[in-house]
Amino acid sequence: MNHQSTDGTVSTPDIIDMLRSAGLRPTRQRISLAALLFGQGDRHTTAENLYEEAHRAGVRISLATIYNALHQFTEAGLLRELAVDGTRTYFDTNTGDHQHFFIESEGRMIDIPAPSLKVTGIPNLPEGKRVARVDVMIRLVDE
Amino acid sequence: MNHQSTDGTVSTPDIIDMLRSAGLRPTRQRISLAALLFGQGDRHTTAENLYEEAHRAGVRISLATIYNALHQFTEAGLLRELAVDGTRTYFDTNTGDHQHFFIESEGRMIDIPAPSLKVTGIPNLPEGKRVARVDVMIRLVDE
DNA sequence: ATTTGTGCAAATCGTTTGCATCTGA
């Protein structure tokens, strides 16, 4: 299940593995994207952002393919989608239980590990529903 | 400060008052929108949604004006903007301290009053930042 | 050989903007 080594890097064979076990064909583009996404610890990125990064790294890939890949990765449970401000969609490589600071001035997010942050006093849920996820976003501005 | 009577209705003079004290000219369109928004207790709505509702109610108003008004109301502190899913922007007539259930299947939100729900264990903030707002969104799916 | 993925450009969706016209103070 864990495809990352302790130093935060991921080797190509491991990436191919990760994609295969997610039921995704390890194509050149997906391998490149996965390497960028999972090769350097937890990160939060947007499609456009990743597109530029890929091009800077010399990877030939279209924006449409990036969107496809990000959604496929999300469905496969490799990424988590974050709603922040209604304009762009962020993707988080950390799919574990955690929350976020959001720095409005920079459009940047910082992870808050789950153990420290707690949400208590959730009222009874409406009939026939269950909690899919609890999202906490702590919005920060300059002092 | 409080422009609503206890039964949740708002009279036209009160709406005009509300707009004036918010520094907004009480135009025909803004009065109509404010009546729809604040005339029936707390609600969560989108621009498109409000546009249809206004037209059903026989109010002549353009979508652009709705967007303008929603943003002006938000800046004036009469509304709160909610980021839910990156596609549409929701506006909440309840500007007090509270949080939300979000029912994914219906795209509908339910208020959670502040006193019951608590977020604890917030880590130290980055240097020079302060908390602007803590948003909690509890996403619900069918059981 | 067959299935699946990719790239491109056009289409779509929610939202914003420019500008001529109206309206409230």
Place this chain on the structure above:
DNA sequence: TCAGATGCAAACGATTTGCACAAAT
């Protein structure tokens, strides 16, 4: 009167889609 508001249509940015071509099994 005249700053401020409105409506319309065109512009916009992010995202999705249709389809011919290419790559993976």
